[in-house]
Amino acid sequence: MDFKPSIRENFLDLFYKEIERNVPDTNSKLNLHILKIENNQFCYDELIKQLGNHMIPFALSKKEIKEFEKDQRYYELVEKAASKFRDARVNDGEAGELLLFCFLESHLKAPKILTKLEIKLSSNDYAKGSDGIHLLELAPKNYQLIFGESKLEQSLTTSISHAFKSIHDFLTRKKNNIHDEIGLINSQLCKEAFDEDLYQFLKSIIIPKASDTDPIVKNNAFAIFAGFEIDPTDQEKRLSNDKFLALIKSKIKAEVESKMNHIKNKIEEYELFSYTFYVYVFPFMKLDKTRKEIIKKITRAE
Known part of the structure; x- marks a missing residue:
């Protein structure tokens, strides 16, 4: 079945891949990608492109994109996508959601089924629930439905803590919980599936039938994007390019590795042992300014 990620692996060429490992005693994988550095600065212009x-x-959904492309309404296609984002001045989270989407598609190779953004009726809507839902094939007839949670905080500990708290709430609250979300995916599937075969294929995975002779196995999993701030000192900024790069990479790596136990503790605290977590950690310089700048530039807002 032709259900593939829309982002190629070469998206990852922009990052130093520093950590990709399992968190001991959990079903979690920790990934650290550091944006390319030139002249002691992150290459934000390349990332924004x-x-x-x-x-x-x-x-936008695959079906919607096909409609615009069919009529060659390319300008309107970009305009429609840009209109979904909240105003950059008050937009603290959608840069993280977009980055998580890109990593899940290009790194994990898990195509999107739905994002919170595409079902918003206007840029001011606020939807509870996960930031996006992706599908990962582990083996033939064995899938994970991955629910995304993005948090951008000054401290990495806070980002991770807030993400796990959100996931715990999502699993346990009475409304807008994971079961409601699966129902929502089911009702929105016709938008993502541009033909009947794909629609039936996705439906058979999202709500599999245990009574089938060779049943599909589907489990739910979570992807976390934990953005945090690093703040090089004036002295560090004056280092030669080689020394700055080596120092910053080793500082970020040490900071991230020190959070292995924190991830493990949160899984224990909320008793989330039966879920797989894909944790993507991402450092920013000038976090507040950068996340707003990303949205402003990609939506070409004045």
């Missing part, structure tokens, strides 16, 4: 390229499949 890449995110701008991938804004459309993030913000």
Whole structure:
């Protein structure tokens, strides 16, 4: 069945891949990607171009994109995708949601079924629930439905803590919980599936029938995007390019590795042992300014 990620692996060429490992005693994988550094600065302009390229499949459904492309309404397609984002001045989270989408598609190779953004009726809507839902094939007839949770905080500990708290709430609250979300996916599937075969295929995975002779196995999993701030000192900024790069990479790596136990503790605290977590950690310089700048530039807002 032709249900593939919309983002190629070469998206990852923009990052140093520093950590990709299992968190001991959990079903969790920790990934650290550091944005390319030139002249002691992150290459945000290159990142913004890449995110701008991938804004459309993030913000709109496959069916909607096909409609615009069929009539060659390319300008309107970009305009429609941009209109889904909240105003950059008050937009603290959608840059993280877009980055998580890109990593899940290009790194994990888990195509999107739905994002919170695409079902918003206007840019001011606020939808509870997960930030996006992706599908990962582990083996033939064995799938994970991955629910995304993005948090951008000054401290990495806070980002991770808030993400796990949100996931725990999502699993345990009475309304807008994981069961409601699966029902929502089911009702929205016709938008993501542009033909009947794909629709039936996705439906058979999202709500599999245990009574089938060779049943599909589906489990739910979570992906976390934990953005945090690093703040090099004036002295560090004056280092030669080689020394700065080596120092910053080793500082970020040490900071992230020190959070292995924190991830493990949160899984224990909330008793989430039966879920797989894909944790993507991402450092920013000037977090508040950068996340707003990303949205402003990709949506070409004045």
